[in-house]
Amino acid sequence: DPSESAAHKMFSCFYCKRCEAACSSGVKLTEVFTDAKKDLLELGFNGPGTTSTTQMNCARCLICVGACPHEARFYHEGRGVVVDPAKCKGCGICIEVCPAGAAKIQNSFGTGRKELMDRASIFMATHKSAKAIVFACNWSYYPDLQASTLPDTETRDKSYEILVNLCGGRLERQLLMAPFLYNAWGVMVAVCPDDKCEHNGNLRAKELVEDLRHTLKSIRIDPERLRLVQIPAGDKGKFQAEIDTFVDRLNTLGPIR
Structure with missing residues (x-):
């Protein structure tokens, strides 16, 4: 009943x-x-x-x-x-x-702006090798990747943290810029491919990221530190490769000074 x-x-x-x-x-x-x-x-x-x-x-x-x-x-x-x-x-x-x-x-289950900003702040403060925050779309590929993620106790020195933001269309300027205030070297946004997002949120995310890249450039921060990638559903191999490439690029750029 x-x-x-x-x-x-x-x-x-x-x-x-x-x-x-x-x-x-x-x-x-x-x-x-x-x-x-x-x-x-x-x-x-x-x-x-x-x-x-x-x-x-x-x-x-x-x-x-x-x-x-x-x-x-x-x-x-x-x-x-x-x-x-x-x-x-x-x-x-x-x-x-x-x-x-x-x-x-009302019930965001950890995907709200404040919760994500808090998690980004904690990660950057507690991991010596922390460099990047990755915002991942819940609807595209994340479930497959989550199944293969190691416990935090085994990844103390990891250089990036994946935060699930549900849909790329939900990302806000304040959320994407916050990690830089926590001394992150870069921020990556992963969304669905074109015509694959049920909510068209990937298109909004692309516009937002492009606008923020111009903002970074205007304050003399390399816009490559903010990157958007589009991942086919379930392609955790491509997702991991994109993260590794981004972290390698950040290692070349070094910390923001």
């Missing part, structure tokens, strides 16, 4: 599709979850889980409505910007585009 516990779990889905990748029968489980969320809503059960919400400081500019790739946000006369929990996939693009910071995801 439907319950608050079941609804909480269902609305906490990030649509990462790891379950679909593991399903030997090829069942489109996320489609089943979406239908289940619709049924739960009709029965009076709601998230928000990973569903984005709109705070009181919303200016009703409707930028988030136009930016949402899933048409989950709409304007309601009297209620303002409303989110359809059954359509929202927690990609977080609305968070990145909101000028007022009114779009929030």
Whole structure:
């Protein structure tokens, strides 16, 4: 029977599709979850889980409505910007585009800006060989790589840290620039190939990174210290090769002075 516990779990889905990748029968489980969320809503059960919400400081500019790739946000006369929990996939693009910071995801499970910035800061402060922070898209290749990642106790001297940011479209300027304040030598952003991102977040990430590279150049920091790569789904070999190449380049450039 439907319950608050079941609804909480269902609305906490990030649509990462790891379950679909593991399903030997090829069942489109996320489609089943979406239908289940619709049924739960009709029965009076709601998230928000990973569903984005709109705070009181919303200016009703409707930028988030136009930016949402899933048409989950709409304007309601009297209620303002409303989110359809059954359509929202927690990609977080609305968070990145909101000028007022009114779009929030209540349960980010460690993928929010503050959590990622804290992890980057801790890594840079606790690893002597730390040089790079790598932001990885959850939907493309990360699940395969995660399965082969060694425990932190065995990688004390690693030179880079991989942080999962869900979708490239969710990346913000402050988040990408923060590692440099923590003495990182460089930052790499890995996203889906063109036409492969379900949320079109890779295109937003490319524009953001290119803009920030110009910013770095204007303050006399080599723009090569900020790099974006596009990785086909599940290609952990290419992902690792790109990281190794980036770290080698950083070793040539040296620390920022």
